[in-house]
Amino acid sequence: MKMRKRRVGIITFSDGREFVHKELLEMNKHFEDRLVKALEETGEIEVIRASEIVWKPSLAKKAGIELLKAQVEVTIFNYAIWCWPHLTVMASLFAPGPYLLYGQINPKYPGMVGLLAAAGALEQIGVFPERIWGEPENPEVIGKVLKFIRAASAVNRLKGERYGTFGGRPMGMYTAAANGDQWLKEFGIDVEQIDQYELVIRAEKISGEKRRKGREWLEKLANVIYDGKQLTPEILERQVAMYEAAMEIIREYELDFVGFKGQPEMTNNYATMDVVEAFLNDPYDWNGSKEPIVAATETDMDGALTMEIFKHIAQTPVLFADVRHYFEDKDILDLCNSGTHATYFAGKSFDPEVNLKKVTLYPESFYFPAGGAAVKHFAAPGRVTMARLARQNGKYVMTIVPGEFLELPENEMEKLAKDVQIEWPHAYMKLDTDMETFLRNYPCNHIHGVYGDYTEELVHFCRLKGIEYRILGSQK
Numbered sequence: 001m002k003m004r005k006r007r008v009g010i011i012t013f014s015d016g017r018e019f020v021h022k023e024l025l026e027m028n029k030h031f032e033d034r035l036v037k038a039l040e041e042t043g044e045i046e047v048i049r050a051s052e053i054v055w056k057p058s059l060a061k062k063a064g065i066e067l068l069k070a071q072v073e074v075t076i077f078n079y080a081i082w083c084w085p086h087l088t089v090m091a092s093l094f095a096p097g098p099y100l101l102y103g104q105i106n107p108k109y110p111g112m113v114g115l116l117a118a119a120g121a122l123e124q125i126g127v128f129p130e131r132i133w134g135e136p137e138n139p140e141v142i143g144k145v146l147k148f149i150r151a152a153s154a155v156n157r158l159k160g161e162r163y164g165t166f167g168g169r170p171m172g173m174y175t176a177a178a179n180g181d182q183w184l185k186e187f188g189i190d191v192e193q194i195d196q197y198e199l200v201i202r203a204e205k206i207s208g209e210k211r212r213k214g215r216e217w218l219e220k221l222a223n224v225i226y227d228g229k230q231l232t233p234e235i236l237e238r239q240v241a242m243y244e245a246a247m248e249i250i251r252e253y254e255l256d257f258v259g260f261k262g263q264p265e266m267t268n269n270y271a272t273m274d275v276v277e278a279f280l281n282d283p284y285d286w287n288g289s290k291e292p293i294v295a296a297t298e299t300d301m302d303g304a305l306t307m308e309i310f311k312h313i314a315q316t317p318v319l320f321a322d323v324r325h326y327f328e329d330k331d332i333l334d335l336c337n338s339g340t341h342a343t344y345f346a347g348k349s350f351d352p353e354v355n356l357k358k359v360t361l362y363p364e365s366f367y368f369p370a371g372g373a374a375v376k377h378f379a380a381p382g383r384v385t386m387a388r389l390a391r392q393n394g395k396y397v398m399t400i401v402p403g404e405f406l407e408l409p410e411n412e413m414e415k416l417a418k419d420v421q422i423e424w425p426h427a428y429m430k431l432d433t434d435m436e437t438f439l440r441n442y443p444c445n446h447i448h449g450v451y452g453d454y455t456e457e458l459v460h461f462c463r464l465k466g467i468e469y470r471i472l473g474s475q476k
């Protein structure tokens with residue numbers, strides 16, 4: 001999967017007395033060099049430096065404009081000596097936020113004083129920057145910087161995105177239907193409404209060659225169980241055609257992420273959306289590797305939004321699941337949903353051959369008379385961060401649920417799945433919190449997440465957006 005580097009601007013400030021500035025210039029530059037090197041070494045960041053160290057107002061303005069023109073996603077204001085705070089304020093009028101005030105360790109000069117004076121000045125005018133202090137070579141310090149940058153770039157990457165909702169509120173699910181005006185106002189996301197019929201019309205026009213290519217690839221790499229009724233080669237090809245149709249619409253309408261109603265119209269009359277949803281979320285399909293396109297089932301808008309935030313923060317595929325069952329005796333939460341588990345989760349690999357070996361395309365059950373394949377697998381073990389953005393009394397609240405996907409013997413996973421829903425994918429999770437706390441606080445039926453520890457990034461995201469958050473479990 002191709003990672004888009006996060007574009008970060010840096011402005012280093014100085015003393016407003018020219019003779020002091022000149023005296024300390026080489027040292028100041030050296031501190032900037034060290035920070036730039038450490039940022040670039042993360043492999044996630046492209047640094048844009050202002051052309052000059054800022055010691056007078058005209059240079060503050062010039063530096064800010066340079067970063068604005070370079071379309072940076074975050075600006076770091078860098079302090080190693082005493083810096084006159086109005087220079088930061090003036091640069092902030094042009095340099096794109098969010099802002100991180102970075103303090104270098106340089107005890108012989110009042111760098112920390114400069115940082116705090118600038119922070120206070122910004123806050124007086126309603127701009128609330130993050131502050132980090134330390135040696136750029138310290139992995140813990142640069143780790144903190146990176147977490148902030150991931151969250152800040154996610155805030156900016158959402159801006160101007162388009163969400164396509166195929167069909168309306170599914171099966172009476174209030175939590176799936178959000179308000180487009182609120183999305184635009186709070187996140188800068190435009191919502192496009194598309195009729196599911198458009199998918200059917202376009203799917204019918206997808207060539208036999210394209211259908212066959214998808215079906216044969218799936219048959220070759222995964223285990224396909226045809227039952228002659230709910231799942232036949234023809235129905236699987238119909239799901240492939242719907243995927244191709246969805247891709248066509250996504251490109252044509254310039255959509256960044258999507259949701260499909262699916263139930264009951266498509267699942268009663270045409271085919272389930274499972275193959276479409278899983279492979280949109282995957283970093284590949286039968287045509288090759290691609291960027292994952294977040295796809296929520298049941299047109300769950302806030303679910304899709306949570307996933308899109310995760311995608312920008314972690315730059316990996318994102319899981320969508322139902323909170324399905326709790327095995328009390330084993331303390332295992334079963335996350336399971338028919339459609340949207342990307343096959344990436346089966347093997348945690350970007351290589352489809354690795355993951356699809358562990359995937360079975362199962363005939364759908366009685367809920368879905370039109371038939372189709374459910375994309376069944378078990379999520380690979382590992383530390384995960386799950387979360388959900390939900391509206392409570394009109395306001396967004398983020399519930400963050402850290403935990404672990406468990407390593408269980410294959411036969412035990414099959415046994416657990418049989419007791420729940422054999423044909424659907426499962427992720428067996430051990431929560432950091434206890435089940436009672438989870439049930440009392442979790443805001444809806446769907447949950448989303450990625451491998452890795454991203455709690456701090458989500459917290460930064462919420463702070464930047466003024467969203468209330470709660471963490472169910474400790475931050476590890």
Ligand SMILES: C[C@H](O)[C@@H](O)[C@@H](O)C(=O)CO
Nearest residue numbers: 263298322337338367445
């Ligand atoms: C079979 C049901 O209609 C499921 O689709 C339902 O349990 C859900 O997935 C709800 O999120």
